[in-house]
Amino acid sequence: MTGLSVQELTVALDRNPVVRGVSCAAAAGGWLSLIGPNGAGKSTLIRAAAGLVPYQGSVLLDGADVRSLPARERARLIAYVPQEPVLPPDMTVEDYVLLGRTPHLGYLGTPGRHDRQVTASALDRLDVARFAARRLARMSGGERQRVVLARALATEARVLLLDEPTSMLDVGHQQQVLELIDGLRRDGGLTVLSTLHDLTAAGQYADELVLLHEGQVAAAGPAAAVLTADLIGAVYAARVTVVAGPDGRPVVAPLRPRPDTGPRG
Amino acid sequence: MRKLGALGIAAIFLIAAMLISALVGAADLNPLDTVAALADKIPFVHLPSGLSALDRAVLFQIRLPRVVLGVLVGGLLAVSGAGYQGVFRNPLVDSGLLGASAGAGLGATLAIVYSGGAGPSAVPPAAFLGSLGGVAAAYLTGAAASRRTGFGNGVATLLLAGIAVGFFFTAVQTLVLQRSAEQDVQTVYNWLLGSLSGATWQLVVSILPYAAVSVVIVLLHGRHLDVLAVGDEEARALGMNPAAVRLIVVAACALATASAVAVSGLIGFVGIIVPHVARRLGGPGYRSVLPLSLLIGAGFLVLADTLARTVLSPAELPIGVVTAVVGAPAFVWILRSTQGAPP
Numbered sequence: 001m002t003g004l005s006v007q008e009l010t011v012a013l014d015r016n017p018v019v020r021g022v023s024c025a026a027a028a029g030g031w032l033s034l035i036g037p038n039g040a041g042k043s044t045l046i047r048a049a050a051g052l053v054p055y056q057g058s059v060l061l062d063g064a065d066v067r068s069l070p071a072r073e074r075a076r077l078i079a080y081v082p083q084e085p086v087l088p089p090d091m092t093v094e095d096y097v098l099l100g101r102t103p104h105l106g107y108l109g110t111p112g113r114h115d116r117q118v119t120a121s122a123l124d125r126l127d128v129a130r131f132a133a134r135r136l137a138r139m140s141g142g143e144r145q146r147v148v149l150a151r152a153l154a155t156e157a158r159v160l161l162l163d164e165p166t167s168m169l170d171v172g173h174q175q176q177v178l179e180l181i182d183g184l185r186r187d188g189g190l191t192v193l194s195t196l197h198d199l200t201a202a203g204q205y206a207d208e209l210v211l212l213h214e215g216q217v218a219a220a221g222p223a224a225a226v227l228t229a230d231l232i233g234a235v236y237a238a239r240v241t242v243v244a245g246p247d248g249r250p251v252v253a254p255l256r257p258r259p260d261t262g263p264r265g
Numbered sequence: 266m267r268k269l270g271a272l273g274i275a276a277i278f279l280i281a282a283m284l285i286s287a288l289v290g291a292a293d294l295n296p297l298d299t300v301a302a303l304a305d306k307i308p309f310v311h312l313p314s315g316l317s318a319l320d321r322a323v324l325f326q327i328r329l330p331r332v333v334l335g336v337l338v339g340g341l342l343a344v345s346g347a348g349y350q351g352v353f354r355n356p357l358v359d360s361g362l363l364g365a366s367a368g369a370g371l372g373a374t375l376a377i378v379y380s381g382g383a384g385p386s387a388v389p390p391a392a393f394l395g396s397l398g399g400v401a402a403a404y405l406t407g408a409a410a411s412r413r414t415g416f417g418n419g420v421a422t423l424l425l426a427g428i429a430v431g432f433f434f435t436a437v438q439t440l441v442l443q444r445s446a447e448q449d450v451q452t453v454y455n456w457l458l459g460s461l462s463g464a465t466w467q468l469v470v471s472i473l474p475y476a477a478v479s480v481v482i483v484l485l486h487g488r489h490l491d492v493l494a495v496g497d498e499e500a501r502a503l504g505m506n507p508a509a510v511r512l513i514v515v516a517a518c519a520l521a522t523a524s525a526v527a528v529s530g531l532i533g534f535v536g537i538i539v540p541h542v543a544r545r546l547g548g549p550g551y552r553s554v555l556p557l558s559l560l561i562g563a564g565f566l567v568l569a570d571t572l573a574r575t576v577l578s579p580a581e582l583p584i585g586v587v588t589a590v591v592g593a594p595a596f597v598w599i600l601r602s603t604q605g606a607p608p
Contacts, residue, residue: 047498050502051501051502052498052501052502070504071501071504071505071506072504072505073504074504075502075503075504076504079502080499080502082498082499082502085495085499086494086495086496086499087495088494088495088549090544090548090549091491091494091549091550092548095491095550096495099491099492099495099503100503102492102500102503102504102505103503103504105488108485110488110552111488155503
């Protein structure tokens with residue numbers, strides 16, 4: 001199949017299996033989101049797909065195993081954005097986004113005109129071109145996330161691996177960033193594999209969800225099948241209610257474990 | 266544009282520093298005649314100069330080798346400091362932290378104390394090997410420790426290993442000194458404080474190949490150091506091999522430091538202060554920080570040496586004292602501006 005697929009993936013960190021035999025797939029141009037409690041193995045799975053931790057099993061891009069690819073070639077196909085990207089405070093936005101061209105440069109190569117054009121259009125696409133000369137330290141949280149996405153876009157990779165792309169943002173900026181990612185995938189045909197901790201947002205943006213629990217797949221499928229009060233209750237040890245939102249997609253709302261302890265009215 | 270401008274300023278600074286140093290000293294050379302005599306050496310330029318034969322000897326055999334040695338040593342120390350700062354992602358690092366100085370100190374001490382008749386000629390090669398040995402010991406210790414513990418990304422472990430190796434070498438050096446003749450102790454201390462007073466064309470030529478190779482390698486890795494700024498993991502996700510880049514740059518910087526230390530002794534602060542000035546001038550990217558450090562470091566050391574040999578003339582101040590007097594306050598300034606940077 002086309003797109004990104006992960007087969008029987010097992011990752012051990014310090015000899016502890018963190019991801020155990022997980023298989024899942026994001027169709028080309030689709031958005032697959034991993035959800036699950038802290039420590040379920042979401043980030044580790046993403047890092048394995050980026051080739052950053054050793055794994056057993058396979059990661060296939062359009063049916064071809066990426067393990068055999070040289071690092072630079074893999075980086076041209078798959079872009080990775082960590083949960084907390086390192087932003088050198090004195091680096092300018094433009095220089096930072098230009099780093100996205102690294103996989104396209106030979107060992108002693110330097111960025112040329114084409115690299116600068118790609119960088120400029122990535123800055124444009126994420127609406128940060130006017131900040132090009134600004135130092136990263138002077139960017140706000142939402143702007144930073146857009147700059148980081150611009151760097152990923154500058155790699156011209158077909159797959160975006162996003163680890164909690166909205167974790168540091170308020171609800172407005174979360175929505176803005178998720179809309180941008182959705183736009184990139186619709187306009188540019190990018191395939192997105194992300195983790196998202198906000199279950200309602202995950203249901204709104206991803207075509208398919210994979211619920212991980214202790215390194216294994218607890219449930220997978222469209223939002224309506226995965227975001228149920230029973231499943232979430234069992235996997236997260238949380239008490240929630242799931243209602244249909246105005247758009248028909250599930251809205252997950254937490255409930256206090258003991259209903260009689262709510263605010264006094 | 267800013268980068269080209271900065272390079273131009275740095276180049277003018279270096280040329281001015283070299284001219285000043287060539288003109289200032291015990292023998293009073295006529296400035297115009299000196300400039301004419303220097304320009305006469307440029308191919309296809311022929312200028313008459315009123316310098317006497319003695320003045321010419323002073324200029325070409327005493328002052329110029331010393332100026333050129335200052336250029337080499339200052340450039341090497343500054344560019345390797347900048348390289349180390351890029352590799353370790355820390356603006357306060359320099360070669361001293363990685364066992365290079367302690368290794369060179371131990372090498373020179375052993376040569377002075379145990380070489381017998383060989384004397385001064387044994388010191389440069391011994392310091393050179395000691396400096397490389399210090400960095401190698403630090404690197405291997407750090408690599409072994411981080412493999413065993415999986416601690417950090419290797420950067421912190423490497424620095425700690427460098428500090429440990431430095432302490433060990435210094436302890437051995439102290440032991441050797443404590444058991445040696447007073448005259449040797451004096452010689453070792455003079456060497457430790459740094460000096461360019463032994464400058465000859467022969468000494469310049471002896472380090473030139475190492476200087477050239479190491480500087481070229483470091484300069485070619487500016488872009489890699491910029492990628493390393495986002496951390497090992499993201500650098501790897503961009504298709505780079507951070508460990509390989511680190512090894513290559515550390516090896517080249519070790520060679521640069523060893524060449525400089527071999528002919529000048531221990532001269533502190535150049536490797537920390539100069540790259541910082543380069544950042545202020547041309548921005549934080551290593552593709553400009555490295556060449557700017559090379560030029561500014563060269564000019565700075567030539568000026569420091571001019572002070573060292575004129576302030577107490579005819580006696581000489583150790584150049585390490587001059588760079589420390591300028592460098593220590595500047596270091597505090599860097600510390601403040603690094604920590605007080607607006608968020």
